[in-house]
Amino acid sequence: MVETAILLDSLRKAGLRITPQRQAICELLATSHEHPTATMIYETLKSRFPSLSLATVYNTLEVLVRLGAVNVLGNAGDGMAHYDADTEPHINLACVSCHKIVDFPSQYVQFLDEEISAASGYRVLGARVLYYGLCPECQQKTPMARRRSDHDDRGNNA
Amino acid sequence: MVETAILLDSLRKAGLRITPQRQAICELLATSHEHPTATMIYETLKSRFPSLSLATVYNTLEVLVRLGAVNVLGNAGDGMAHYDADTEPHINLACVSCHKIVDFPSQYVQFLDEEISAASGYRVLGARVLYYGLCPECQQKTPMARRRSDHDDRGNNA
DNA sequence: TATAAACTTGTATTCATTATAAACAAAGTT
């Protein structure tokens, strides 16, 4: 569980103002477990903030990522970047068919993280530990041993 | 070290033809250690194949990813997707400043991989294990404890 | 209340990626 306060604090510590929009975006990021995209955040909040602009969502996300408070997982088959406010080491499992992303806890990621920070020489700003494939539900829907020419849903990529 | 033959075989096994373009793209992917983008592949090969189209590069990459022979690491701060023909479990370290991506070997990733395949219920098609930050060289170039309003090079994201 | 700085918003722009259709090439058929 991510604390909204942690995100807000990182904004504050960077000398940035806590506006109602930023507050709401941080709250949504911290509360949600669905690894939202910029558009998803925008759609969810615009009922509460009718004047909200998509640009503000992108701006806020960019700041949070730069501060290391949020990670970008990238495209999950739907052509847009998904964000994760949980920066604790964990694995994300993305389904390339229904585009849901779930968390998968693993003891090894912790070690991994420490190893990299210690031995790589990099100043690590964030991570993108994401496995992609077909979730159990979507495996049902698909006629099983999917043959080569099965033209399933369009591309994926980064 | 990745074998070109492995990539070509996965095309063959999928019933696809080994054209000179595909052969060259697979060769470059297998040989290169720089996690190239579609454009990088295109630029590199167009001297040898003056008629090569960027569309062919994208098409071939899409097929290889769908077959699980290549992983998409995504945007490394330069706005385009980077590809990795090494599907063995390993960590990729991306520099958000110079956009280079290097491999980092870790024993833990192996365990991680096995754990996910065994316990998640997902049919895993690929992975995107990427840490991003500043490489040792770029840490020099940057005035150290980079303050908030330091407007460095533009965004990053997925 | 001024004045400046930070922030939001609406819109225009960019550009990586995808879609489309026409030319080309290989393999099979008569």
Next chain:
DNA sequence: AACTTTGTTTATAATGAATACAAGTTTATA
């Protein structure tokens, strides 16, 4: 060999997420 089918490449157009920009709004400080 000529015809046909099917897969591939190429050139170009279209898409749309992300970004840039300029104008308006809020907040801070004097």
